[in-house]
Amino acid sequence: MEIIKLQQIKKYYDMGGAEEVHALRGVDVNIGQNEYVAIMGPSGSGKSTLMNIIGCLDTPTTGLYEFNKVNVSDMNDDQLAKIRNKEIGFVFQTFNLLARSNALHNVELPLIYAGINKSERRKLAMQALEQVGLADRVMHKPNELSGGQRQRVAIARALVTSPSIILADEPTGNLDTKTGDEIMVLFEEIHKKGNTIILVTHEEYIAEHAKRIIRLRDGLVEIDEHVKRRKIMNGE
């Protein structure tokens, strides 16, 4: 079943005056359930723009975007917020945790916005933190955690609402190789449980963890290929 269906997605940025930047110039991509996709491309290729559109943080200038068969291309801010809250789990390069809140509250936050009651919220958040191996760190604030641990909190936050897709933007970009590998192991586990993962990266080494790589260049899909020699990480 297709979760994401992009047809002729174009995104122009008005830079003032007659100047216009064409970030995406007609992208067609379909992503099905339980896929593990890496989106790659050099800077300026439009991969950030594509990620923002897929993540419902932004809307395309023209083109059709169907998310779970629902057209989201013309949705307003609040409707998009609801989709982001329920259907998409974000993992960012810079973690983007609330600095003054502890791990538990950070993970609970999307559930608060989803209107889930306190006891249920706490239970789900604890489960998610357990799943990423941070059950003993729930009361720590981000500045009391290592980079890898912070990213685990962010992954727990992304998982806690049981979203349709996990959207990870350079999730290992701020981590050393060893910690980065640990995070990739975690993604592999999540994928095995049936989650759909979209990974945005510019590192071949990271992209090779995915089953499929979409390469962008100048706002168009250049290559859409299956990974032949997939790098499969496991704990050991």
Next chain:
Amino acid sequence: MNFLFEIKEGLRIAFYAIRANKMRSVLTTLGIVIGIVSVTMMATAIEGVDRKFQESASAFGANVLYVQKFPWVGHEDWSIYRNRRDIPLKVAEDIEQHATMVEAVAANVITVRPTQFEERNMKNAFITGTTDQYIYASGTNVSDGRFLSQEESNGGRPVCVIGANVVENLFPNQDPIGKFVKVGSLPYQIIGVLEKQGGLFGIFTSDNRVYIPLKSFMNQFGSKRDVTINIAAKKGADIEDVKEELRGIIRKSRGLKPSDADDFNLNEQELLVTTFSGFTAVIAAVGFFITGLSLFVGGIGIMNIMFVSVTERTKEIGIRKAIGAKRRTILIQFLIESSIICLLGGLLGLIISYPLSLLADKILPTAMPLSIVGIAIIISLVVGVVSGFLPAYRASRLNPVDALRYE
């Protein structure tokens, strides 16, 4: 996400933010604190002036009419009143004979004379000549002894009743009853003391007065005098009817033709109260406008700091929006924060102004009106919401992509 959740989460975030920026929050709140203190103190002062006035006005007595040459509140050129004929004693006699709706009639005349007791001297005592009826046709009450009797009044006996200030001045440590005071050059025996009336206008109250029989007064100081006639209306009588009847009697007594205008006035306490209420309303309006300005400045301070706060937390807003916060959620979050800062300011203002009002009570008897507590809280909330709205609105409209990228 329901509204209650949003409020709860908003409160939590607000307290977090305020605690994280203690110094800034305190300084911001200061504007509101000062604003609320000045508004409440203004209200307290007006309450005090009002009370003082009510006290003064009651000295005139409710339902007491004063027939006088001059109006208490004049609308025309003062010379018109000054050129009127004096009101003679005969008018009082005519009223006594013909009026049907009056309880008591008491003519009285005033002069300022030194009054002495042994070594002590009061230079500016108001010597008032009147009859035994005066006590029923004024706002005064006897606190000790008694007022003039009919016999003393008719016989012009050398007795007197003195006001509270006269007692304080001449008899600081002893009971005045039975003592003799020298009024002008003649001795009068004190038979009664009056209750203190206080009030704004010392001269209109009984406090500085020495009451002697009208007959004695006329004998001692001369009989060709302008008389004031105090008239107490009967209980239940319509005051306008009473006035109409009195006008007829007085006009006849003074031989006015139907075409002549009244050459006297019927004064009453009500007139002063009405005039004064208008007067305090103006003071209140001006006062609240000025103190309101300081609240306004405080509100601008809040708005400024909320803008800073929104800018500072752009990234946080981006994160919240990315994981599902709606515009309304963000708006409410920041509105709650500014409201809480203002509310704390308002409460602090009340805590400061309460002891100040107790202090003010020592100078001008007053109390902080209870309604002002509610009003102050509502005002601070309103200031919080109004001054927080623009920054909160801006925060709620932030584009999540740009906000996330903000460093």
